[in-house]
Amino acid sequence: MTTDASTKVTLPPKGTVVLEARGVTKRYGQVTALDHADLELRAGEVLAVVGDNGAGKSTLIKILCGAVVPDEGEVLLDGKPVHFRSPLDARKLGIETVYQDLAVAPALDIATNLFLGRELRHQGPLGTWLRLLDKSRMRREAQHEMDQLKFHLPSIDSAVEKLSGGQRQGVAVARAAIFARRLVIMDEPTAALGVRESGQVLNLIRTIRDRGLAVILISHDMPHVFEVADRIQIMRLGRRAAVTTPQKRTMSEVVAIMTGAARGDEPGEGNGAG
């Protein structure tokens, strides 16, 4: 709980693989949710993961953020195998997750929400012995981060429930951006938002990527995916069906691969599966 928001670990150079999943499999009874799926995520990119319902994308994401333990396969962070048993394990290694259902405490103010679970204490005996919070430092750093992210909010002291849905999601995204040291996983971050509000959140995603963090974006919304993604991973039947880019494929082609109407077999695009 002593994570200091100002100490940023130096990020790996753009393009190096930060996170890799190899042949991860997850079965729930008779159902195979994930069948030897792979994923590669590089620093400084937005990788969109798309797929029909039941294609295994949420199971894959839950494995990557530590919420689900895979039956088979391995997850590598910076090339080293890791075994997450809880989201806390993943977070300790610099992986932050933004959930679709606005995981904020509505009655608490923005600064409090940003530092929730990672509060900063006063340095010296006041903090060590009396556990006194350093509220002004948290407010300052919260304001600083919001300015850096170019995300404008009425006041860092206002309760989150006074904000619009987009601003609330902005708070959740900003929290991930502040504390993520390697990558941010976003699970349908725009699902509950209107057009303009989604735009604000997509801007935030770009800002985070431009900082050199890697971003995994799970979304149903093809226009959003094509707007921010550098690469698109298409899931089908619990496997990686193809990896492509918004430049190489159109939306309808991606949807066709998702539904099985077309095959993602372009050279250097797929992984041989399907």
Next chain:
Amino acid sequence: MPASKRTGSGLVRLITTPTFGPLIVLIVFCAVFSLATKTFLATGNLSLVVQQSVIVGTLAIGQTMIILTAGIDLANGGIAVLGTILAGRLVAEQQNPVLSLLFALFICTSVGFTSGLLVSRLMLPPFIVTLGLLGIVTAITRLTAQGGAFPVTDDLLSWTGNAFGVGDTSITYGMIVMFGLYAVVWYLLTQTAWGRHVYAIGNNREAARLVGIPVQARLLSVYTSAGLLYGIGAWLALGRIPNADPNALQNANLDSITAVVIGGTSLFGGRGSLWGTLIGTLIVSVLRNGLTLTGIDPLWQDLITGILVISAVALDQISRRKQR
């Protein structure tokens, strides 16, 4: 949380502070009663008002912490009575008073710990857990008391009833203890990460879990420390009336909930303040005392308290609905 001295219009902040309404109600009651009867503002009477609120006021601290986590405690009065009976009986059987008191505090804390375990690990509803514990604790109390009430004459156990004078105001040690507890718990709730976690759990338990707050451990600590506070409440009760009575404090659970709610804390958890609870406790006490002094039938006290409780909950509901 207290009115903040930050940017912007201080007045607006003050009025929108949840404790502002209860404070106005308290001031209005004090003004009305001091106009109606000269004796109300007499220092001796004001001291009495506070003395009369010491027990429920202390139980209400634990109640506030629990309600902030979106829980409720129906057992607090029962736990405190068990404390008085245990300490009183041990002393009556020639045990060391210090050890007797510590043992009573330990048992009260353990009961709090038990409800905390049931609420946090087994995820049982606090209402049911504390209702069940109230029955269990009351039965144990009656079995331990072996009959009716008995006097407790020990100096240590009745110490909180001792008074010293400041000018012509008499201040009991029990009052000091209660205000001290308010100060300590206020600090924990507003100035430490623990307090923020308590509010966050009551606000959105799932979000609290997702940001990595150890929800179970925090809930356990809330119920356990509430149990300790109820034990201290037992000590204060022996100071008020040096008599261990298994039938005492039967309405203390509802009285403490009343104080918390009138003080502006939401029964849905996550919003409210400890100072509001202190004000709520004093409102009820001032009402009782003032009506008695003015010669009005004390039955009106229950009626007015009832109206206040419903108004407070209605205000909370309306303000919560607005936020949607």
